[in-house]
Amino acid sequence: MTKMFDPHIHMTSRTTDDYAAMRRAGIVAVTEPAFWLGQPRTHVGSFEDYFLSLIGWERFRASQFGIRHFCTLGLNPKEANNPDIVDGVLELVDLYLEKEGVVAVGEIGYDDMSPAEDDILARQVEMAKRHDLPVMIHTPHRDKKAGTRRTLDLLREAGMPPHLTLIDHNNEQTLEMVLESGCWAGHTIYPGSKMDEPRMVGLVQSFGPERIMVNSSADWGISDPLKVPKTVQAMRDAGIAEEAIETIVWRNPIAFYAQSGRLDPAELEIPLPVDQRLLFEGNTVLRGQAPAVDSPLTAEADG
């Protein structure tokens, strides 16, 4: 089975069923970018607990299903517009970026393209440079083409190296300029918006696999945590070479995030043993079930 890495998925919003289904479909590693919760947080402390859950409980939860969990930390553009919290949150980002499993600053970027978003994006790019970390960039839904260009301009002016930059949520209007810039290009495969499997196949046929990634970005909205395996199937059905598919869904995410120095490509080749007898701060994912230890679930997935 093809091993897959979903480089952008918000697992805190998903269920244990999702984890199990992802593992069965071949997803063995994920990166969860920090983002918002559907409604804005109004206190700095809410971010601290959120960051702690990304590097703590969620990481543990993923491991219980044989999935390695990495995260990116940052202040997302929507919440960057609240002047009451930004300074405090950026201090927390600075602090938590050093934790194990944090592989980039993100997702950062533009939403409304407001002056506050300019400021917070620029400050976090500086932070990434100071911490020697890559950046994971969200591109806006509205006014996308202009927003992507403005993002690339800001990154260039800030001296952010393109090989350390992943620009996400690309489409037919933005991919060319992102690849020309030398940055990595992510694509979010959604049911009904952003990008879908047939269009993604078309983009790969036009542009090839180099610096291309696909993700599900699955969150609390209508989304599908199996979009990476479904896109693999669509690419395979369209006759795209296995080597190219593996580059897109495995080698590229690893190559990009390994630049953080916090992710070991060799270790990723070894299946993560499942031991559901383990506890996290006294808590378990089990609700009275017998703990799976190297469960049939993983055996099947590795088959």
Add this chain to the structure above:
Amino acid sequence: MVVVACGATAGEEHCNPTALPTAEPQAVPGILNDLVGRHDPEAAAWLDDALATPPLPGTPEFMRLLAVAGRKLSASAQQGWPPSRIARAAILAASVHAAGVEAPARLATAFRRSDTAERVAILQSMMLLPDPARFVDLAADACRSSVQPVFEAIACDNRFPATHFAEPVFNQMVLKAVFTGAPLARVAGLPQRATAGLRRMAADFRDERRSSGWPVPPDLDFLLDLGKST
């Protein structure tokens, strides 16, 4: 009683209070409570008492009053604002006036502590508050809400954005309305605020829809046509 002239909807029981002529800040709560009284005289008397010393926005007393006003007034089948929203507008007008220069910070706190219907009431009432331009940051922030009734409360049937938003904020709001299906026909003052910048954003979005193979929302054409005439 201060004369209530309801502009286009004059003569209807529940006109749109934002169509009220400019009144002195201290007169606005009374005007609004008269409208409440037409629906429910008992509730209007209660509100009149409560507003004798209006609580400052965001305080526990204020939040309680705002919530109770919603429960006290039953829904009405009539067009226009529900009576509960008119009552809440009266509370807001009185309390914001009482808050003086502290009003923007206090109203932001009240907004944060409000539920969806209360947030809608705050946003829809903004043009009735004394010196509404002071609340532009709160209004712009409401445009970022993904709760559609909250977004529509500022974007639709509200003269605040066209009157007080800077161009980038106004344009983002209009594009978000197209994205979320809020009808542009309900964006007050849009024809006057249609600019080359907005037309460029609309055209880019149409290109994006076409290259994705998705249908172009009819409101995008409406927007591009608006641009042409300016």
